[in-house]
Amino acid sequence: MGMLCSVSCTVDGYGTLSDELRKLGWIEGTNIVIERKEAGRRFDRLPELAADLVRSKPDLIVAFPPQPSRAAKDATSDIPIVILFVADPVGLGLASSLAHPGGHLTGVATLVPGAFLGKSLDILRELLPQAKRVTAFLNPSNEMQRLLFPREAPPAAAKLGIQLDVINVREAGEIPDAVAPAKAAGAEALWIPGDPIFHTPANMVPDLASQAGLPSMYLIQNIVQAGGLISYGPDFLALFPRAAHLVDRILKGAKPADLPIEQPSKFQLAINLKTAEVAWSRHPAVPSRPRGRGL
Numbered sequence: 001m002g003m004l005c006s007v008s009c010t011v012d013g014y015g016t017l018s019d020e021l022r023k024l025g026w027i028e029g030t031n032i033v034i035e036r037k038e039a040g041r042r043f044d045r046l047p048e049l050a051a052d053l054v055r056s057k058p059d060l061i062v063a064f065p066p067q068p069s070r071a072a073k074d075a076t077s078d079i080p081i082v083i084l085f086v087a088d089p090v091g092l093g094l095a096s097s098l099a100h101p102g103g104h105l106t107g108v109a110t111l112v113p114g115a116f117l118g119k120s121l122d123i124l125r126e127l128l129p130q131a132k133r134v135t136a137f138l139n140p141s142n143e144m145q146r147l148l149f150p151r152e153a154p155p156a157a158a159k160l161g162i163q164l165d166v167i168n169v170r171e172a173g174e175i176p177d178a179v180a181p182a183k184a185a186g187a188e189a190l191w192i193p194g195d196p197i198f199h200t201p202a203n204m205v206p207d208l209a210s211q212a213g214l215p216s217m218y219l220i221q222n223i224v225q226a227g228g229l230i231s232y233g234p235d236f237l238a239l240f241p242r243a244a245h246l247v248d249r250i251l252k253g254a255k256p257a258d259l260p261i262e263q264p265s266k267f268q269l270a271i272n273l274k275t276a277e278v279a280w281s282r283h284p285a286v287p288s289r290p291r292g293r294g295l
Contacts (some may be wrong), residue, residue, distance in 0.1 A: 003035065005063075083106075090103075192219065204216060225272070
């Protein structure tokens, strides 16, 4: 099995995939060999890494998130592919439909397109009811963000009376230089819809946002555990086992075209109460002290 990853194939919850494969009888080094290709945030290397995997002739390739999924799809027309963490595989042109993907690709989608970004902005407004200006950080190399964000986010922001600004960040090294302009332009909160360059190390963006006095919202819960204010997104750890079951079925003879692309059914809302206390004490957009349980 080949594995193509945008940053690393061994950090965070990726071991959950191997654990579930082991439960299904696939033990690395015994009856399965896993060749991992990691871009280390160098997305320009993904086509080359995908081609290397294809040349090794694996029985199957697992790819995540959107950039590696696209690179794997472009590199082969016959090797089965299981994708992870792609919000809208159909809209991206990776599959014909969720129920009948067609071709040689299936997987587990991250979101339910159509309302997710609007829901995220609703939650941010509920937490910061006085905020009028929000800046979103997007990676323009992320096809999913280029597809979904312009379609879903601006109408949702307009409905809530929020001015939504966008700053494009292509590399992690650009993030520190993006926070100050957002603050200077009048941003009252940061919104990070999700991309690997914003996630490693987990405390990078929360620390910068805290220094700038900007509450921040994320897609992934561990960023909140590292100091971010709030996150809303799927239970990512629950998606890895689903992908492992698709891998298992394909290795046992099933065709990807016959395996529907799954969507998440469980979403998690997390608030860092320590960060919320700080925001409550110094940020005018936070109206009251947070109550209840949190991270």
